[in-house]
Amino acid sequence: MRLGKHTYSTILSVQGPLLFLDRVIEARMSEVVRITFPDGHEAEGEVLKIEGDVVLIQVIGESRGLDADHTQVAFTDAIKQAPLSLAVLNRAFDGSFRPIDGRPMFIPDRWAPVSGLPLNPVARLRPEDLIETGVSAIDGLNTLVKGQKLPIFSCAGLPSREIAAGILEHARAGTTDASGGGGGSVVVFVALGLTYHEHAFYQQALERMRGDSVAFINLASDPVVERLLAPRFGLTVAEHLAFEHGRDVLVLVTDMTNYCDALREVSAAREELPGRRGYPGYMYSDLASLYERAGRIKGTPGSVTLLPIVTMPEDDITHPIPDLTGYITEGQIVLSRELHQRGIFPPVDVLPSLSRLMQRGIGAGRTRDDHRAIANALYMHYATGRDLRRLEAIVGREGMSDADKKMLDFADAFEHEIVHQGTVRRAIGETLDASRGLLERFGLLTP
Amino acid sequence: MNGRIINGRIMGISGPTVSVELPGLKLYERVTVGHARMMGEVVRLERGRSIVQVYESTRGLSVGEPAVATGTQLTVRLGPGLLGQMFDGLQRPLESLYAEHGPFLQAGRESSRSWNARSLHFVPTKKAGGSIKIGEAIGYVEEGPIRHHLLADQAGVIDAIREGELDPQSPVVSLSDGRQIFAFHDWPVRLPRPYRRKLTHFEPLVTGQRSIDFLFPLARGGNAIFPGGFGTGKTILEQTIAKFAQADIVVYVGCGERGNEMAEMLDDFTHLADPWTKRPLMSRTIVAVNTSNMPVAAREASIYTAVTMAEYYRDLGYNVLLLADSLSRWAEALREISSALEEMPGEEGYPTYLSSRIAGFFARAGAVETLDGRTGSLTMILSISPPGGDFTEPVTQACLRTTGSFFMLDTDLAHRRHFPAINWFQSFSLYERDVSAYFEERVSQEWSTLRQQTRAFLQQEASLREVVEIVGTEGLQDADRLLMKTTEEIRRKFLMQNAYTEDAFSSPQETLERIRQILKRHTAASERLEKGELLDNILKERA
Numbered sequence: 001m002r003l004g005k006h007t008y009s010t011i012l013s014v015q016g017p018l019l020f021l022d023r024v025i026e027a028r029m030s031e032v033v034r035i036t037f038p039d040g041h042e043a044e045g046e047v048l049k050i051e052g053d054v055v056l057i058q059v060i061g062e063s064r065g066l067d068a069d070h071t072q073v074a075f076t077d078a079i080k081q082a083p084l085s086l087a088v089l090n091r092a093f094d095g096s097f098r099p100i101d102g103r104p105m106f107i108p109d110r111w112a113p114v115s116g117l118p119l120n121p122v123a124r125l126r127p128e129d130l131i132e133t134g135v136s137a138i139d140g141l142n143t144l145v146k147g148q149k150l151p152i153f154s155c156a157g158l159p160s161r162e163i164a165a166g167i168l169e170h171a172r173a174g175t176t177d178a179s180g181g182g183g184g185s186v187v188v189f190v191a192l193g194l195t196y197h198e199h200a201f202y203q204q205a206l207e208r209m210r211g212d213s214v215a216f217i218n219l220a221s222d223p224v225v226e227r228l229l230a231p232r233f234g235l236t237v238a239e240h241l242a243f244e245h246g247r248d249v250l251v252l253v254t255d256m257t258n259y260c261d262a263l264r265e266v267s268a269a270r271e272e273l274p275g276r277r278g279y280p281g282y283m284y285s286d287l288a289s290l291y292e293r294a295g296r297i298k299g300t301p302g303s304v305t306l307l308p309i310v311t312m313p314e315d316d317i318t319h320p321i322p323d324l325t326g327y328i329t330e331g332q333i334v335l336s337r338e339l340h341q342r343g344i345f346p347p348v349d350v351l352p353s354l355s356r357l358m359q360r361g362i363g364a365g366r367t368r369d370d371h372r373a374i375a376n377a378l379y380m381h382y383a384t385g386r387d388l389r390r391l392e393a394i395v396g397r398e399g400m401s402d403a404d405k406k407m408l409d410f411a412d413a414f415e416h417e418i419v420h421q422g423t424v425r426r427a428i429g430e431t432l433d434a435s436r437g438l439l440e441r442f443g444l445l446t447p
Numbered sequence: 448m449n450g451r452i453i454n455g456r457i458m459g460i461s462g463p464t465v466s467v468e469l470p471g472l473k474l475y476e477r478v479t480v481g482h483a484r485m486m487g488e489v490v491r492l493e494r495g496r497s498i499v500q501v502y503e504s505t506r507g508l509s510v511g512e513p514a515v516a517t518g519t520q521l522t523v524r525l526g527p528g529l530l531g532q533m534f535d536g537l538q539r540p541l542e543s544l545y546a547e548h549g550p551f552l553q554a555g556r557e558s559s560r561s562w563n564a565r566s567l568h569f570v571p572t573k574k575a576g577g578s579i580k581i582g583e584a585i586g587y588v589e590e591g592p593i594r595h596h597l598l599a600d601q602a603g604v605i606d607a608i609r610e611g612e613l614d615p616q617s618p619v620v621s622l623s624d625g626r627q628i629f630a631f632h633d634w635p636v637r638l639p640r641p642y643r644r645k646l647t648h649f650e651p652l653v654t655g656q657r658s659i660d661f662l663f664p665l666a667r668g669g670n671a672i673f674p675g676g677f678g679t680g681k682t683i684l685e686q687t688i689a690k691f692a693q694a695d696i697v698v699y700v701g702c703g704e705r706g707n708e709m710a711e712m713l714d715d716f717t718h719l720a721d722p723w724t725k726r727p728l729m730s731r732t733i734v735a736v737n738t739s740n741m742p743v744a745a746r747e748a749s750i751y752t753a754v755t756m757a758e759y760y761r762d763l764g765y766n767v768l769l770l771a772d773s774l775s776r777w778a779e780a781l782r783e784i785s786s787a788l789e790e791m792p793g794e795e796g797y798p799t800y801l802s803s804r805i806a807g808f809f810a811r812a813g814a815v816e817t818l819d820g821r822t823g824s825l826t827m828i829l830s831i832s833p834p835g836g837d838f839t840e841p842v843t844q845a846c847l848r849t850t851g852s853f854f855m856l857d858t859d860l861a862h863r864r865h866f867p868a869i870n871w872f873q874s875f876s877l878y879e880r881d882v883s884a885y886f887e888e889r890v891s892q893e894w895s896t897l898r899q900q901t902r903a904f905l906q907q908e909a910s911l912r913e914v915v916e917i918v919g920t921e922g923l924q925d926a927d928r929l930l931m932k933t934t935e936e937i938r939r940k941f942l943m944q945n946a947y948t949e950d951a952f953s954s955p956q957e958t959l960e961r962i963r964q965i966l967k968r969h970t971a972a973s974e975r976l977e978k979g980e981l982l983d984n985i986l987k988e989r990a
Contacts, residue, residue, distance in 0.1 A: 123550035124710035288739030318835030326677035
């Protein structure tokens with residue numbers, strides 16, 4: 001503990017969002033600093049690195065207007081914390097947790113560090129309770145469960161936000177509407193680097209939603225460094241609502257690609273060794289420090305479920321952002337440009353999609369006893385059909401056997417009847433009935 | 448220890464590393480830093496300044512806080528009672544931490560109870576007045592599936608030997624000259640435990656996975672890697688092998704992977720039985736976990752913590768299997784620390800000593816004659832997560848130079864839900880010839896012949912597929928169509944194995960019987976085909 005406030009104006013250099021400060025006594029790693037600009041306005045910063053009495057500070061917010069002579073930096077002796085209270089519900093904040101809904105800031109019950117703490121693996125409760133998203137391609141074939149982290153891999157121009165908005169409106173924890181341990185579900189919506197147009201779209205979706213929500217909005221024009229902070233605020237709030245108030249929290253983060261680009265920008269300014277495609281070598285650990293906060297705790301009713309949206313640069317699933325994401329998350333929902341162009345909505349390509357935690361979330365007592373058999377049959381026959389499409393392109397439909405033609409028809413029917421559903425919500429029972437009907441029509445379901 | 452406790456202070460902090468001003472440190476000495484007394488290890492010495500990698504998050508740590516040398520290296524405590532426990536990467540018992548400090552892991556928090564505090568009853572087999580030699584058993588503790596012998600680490604005449612509950616603080620044996628033998632001892636994790644010699648004869652390590660046991664068999668004391676992109680089933684395969692492999696002891700390291708998966712695994716392991724002994728699986732298993740969001744330096748240490756515990760049981764004469772998921776996360780931790788040290792990077796930012804560290808780690812596997820003449824083995828199976836599923840990356844390539852078997856997990860197979868997604872063309876096992884004799888002797892003389900035939904069929908199928916791509920199945924000759932049918936059966940009914948059903952485990956006898964039936968049906972069908980029967984009729988009957 002320090003007794004007095006330490007204030008310095010010994011700036012060595014300013015590089016983009018970074019500031020080097022000299023002759024600092026006993027700085028703390030990740031300590032929050034307050035920076036007073038020559039014109040009198042203030043911004044926050046965070047200590048990134050300390051070497052003797054030289055301290056590297058990341059300015060959160062705009063660094064334009066900083067100078068080397070008059071700028072003052074005050075050390076607060078505390079690391080970044082988030083204010084916690086139930087009053088956070090149905091409010092909207094910016095990436096620095098300032099209200100942007102025109103109402104005054106709430107009075108927090110307490111504060112918690114935004115970086116969170118790792119959950120002891122033995123304290124984790126195995127995720128196995130269904131979240132019904134109302135989307136057949138997810139509920140039927142890539143089931144989401146409470147406490148899971150399941151990203152949506154999208155491509156530029158694909159309707160990922162319509163899907164996300166649909167999930168916001170339609171998602172229900174448990175198989176029935178009336179469920180949820182202590183007070184139902186909450187959506188924490190974190191927008192990173194969104195354009196105003198996209199933001200307005202989500203704004204309407206949140207308004208249409210019936211349950212509680214909390215929004216953290218960082219627009220494309222907002223400071224880049226706040227993109228690194230906003231998801232941490234969102235997750236700290238989510239953990240508080242889930243594990244102290246027993247709510248089932250669905251955290252939707254869009255777009256993680258903007259988060260990773262912000263990370264790269266800061267890393268490059270720090271002159272760190274770039275890894276693949278210029279992203280820093282610690283990006284895996286950094287992403288894990290966000291994604292791994294999803295989960296459930298033994299003896300506690302709530303849950304944190306994470307749905308990040310990742311726009312794959314160049315539609316490339318091996319790009320470091322989707323790649324590292326896929327290695328940490330428990331599966332992925334992959335959108336396909338081809339399906340989108342054929343007018344299928346949502347354009348979910350079920351073949352590369354996967355939900356690792358599906359096995360325990362489905363079947364008798366959870367969804368329906370025939371769920372697994374239906375999902376396996378759909379998957380297998382659709383994969384065969386898709387394979388045959390390549391052959392069809394070479395030899396033409398006429399050159400194919402009747403059995404092969406049937407599988408081609410099945411793949412088409414599957415895409416149009418099961419994957420395609422428009423904006424209508426489908427309950428899990430409806431999804432399974434439709435799938436069963438389809439399989440029976442093609443004589444593919446062995447009873 | 449050694450009465451040499453020196454206090455210093457923190458000079459600088461960068462990511463997971465801290466520079467301290469603390470004279471007289473040794474390389475790899477353990478140091479505690481900060482008021483929270485967080486553990487760290489010296490990784491670089493400079494005059495007046497040493498760099499310590501810290502096994503906790505450095506957030507909130509301040510320059511000027513104390514740094515204390517301990518005089519010891521990073522060690523683990525070895526002794527009876529390790530089985531069935533769950534540790535973090537530094538051997539802290541996770542159950543006790545949970546009970547004492549709640550669900551979240553806080554920096555510097557230690558458990559007041561050591562893992563060996565639970566009651567273990569020691570039964571002496573030697574009497575006071577008798578003499579003992581080094582390596583001789585002095586008594587035992589019943590531990591899960593094994594009778595855990597305590598071995599003398601000193602020779603002499605027994606003055607007193609104490610039956611009853613083991614106490615970590617007091618000796619089990621006092622020798623007549625005043626020396627003492629304890630049930631527990633500490634061992635530096637980075638130092639391989641000694642043995643008399645490595646053995647060169649090989650027995651297979653049966654995994655219960657048909658594609659591994661039959662096509663790419665693993666030897667006890669060998670090592671295997673399986674790289675695969677995400678979604679290729681690395682973790683499931685790793686956990687399935689942990690459940691069913693024919694090993695006395697399994698040490699599982701969750702290195703930089705998912706927390707929920709560990710929860711699933713712990714849940715499964717407490718409810719499932721070991722197929723070989725029918726005892727609860729957890730009773731033969733030690734788990735070391737450092738999930739991806741736990742401190743990165745501890746992730747680097749976790750595989751060494753685990754391998755040292757594995758070597759300890761090897762030295763007691765057991766067949767130990769070490770599984771790590773995944774080695775790539777360990778290598779990334781190494782890279783993160785190296786980059787914080789501002790070392791000259793090698794390929795893709797990894798330090799240049801990556802491949803020598805990997806080779807050094809792999810060398811700790813082996814079947815050995817222990818110091819007291821027992822035979823034990825330590826087998827390693829390590830998963831690798833190559834970025835973008837690209838096997839030309841440095842970690843996979845460094846491992847390929849040292850590994851004895853390579854199971855390539857194929858994204859294409861995984862997308863077809865062919866699990867385990869082991870590619871049968873690219874994978875290899877250098878132990879194949881060593882262990883074939885065993886299978887031929889114990890299971891069937893046909894083992895190698897059938898394997899050859901299976902390989903040949905799969906190879907032919909690959910060439911036929913190219914033809915089919917152009918002309919369609921209709922354009923094939925009947926014999927070839929039959930072969931395609933047979934290989935489809937081999938793939939679906941033999942190579943594929945559902946990890947969630949009874950089929951998850953297949954004994955070598957069952958494995959052989961299954962492939963024999965498939966190949967027998969093929970021979971019968973081709974004979975009928977030669978006699979002029981129509982293929983469609985033959986296939987209809989078979990279906």
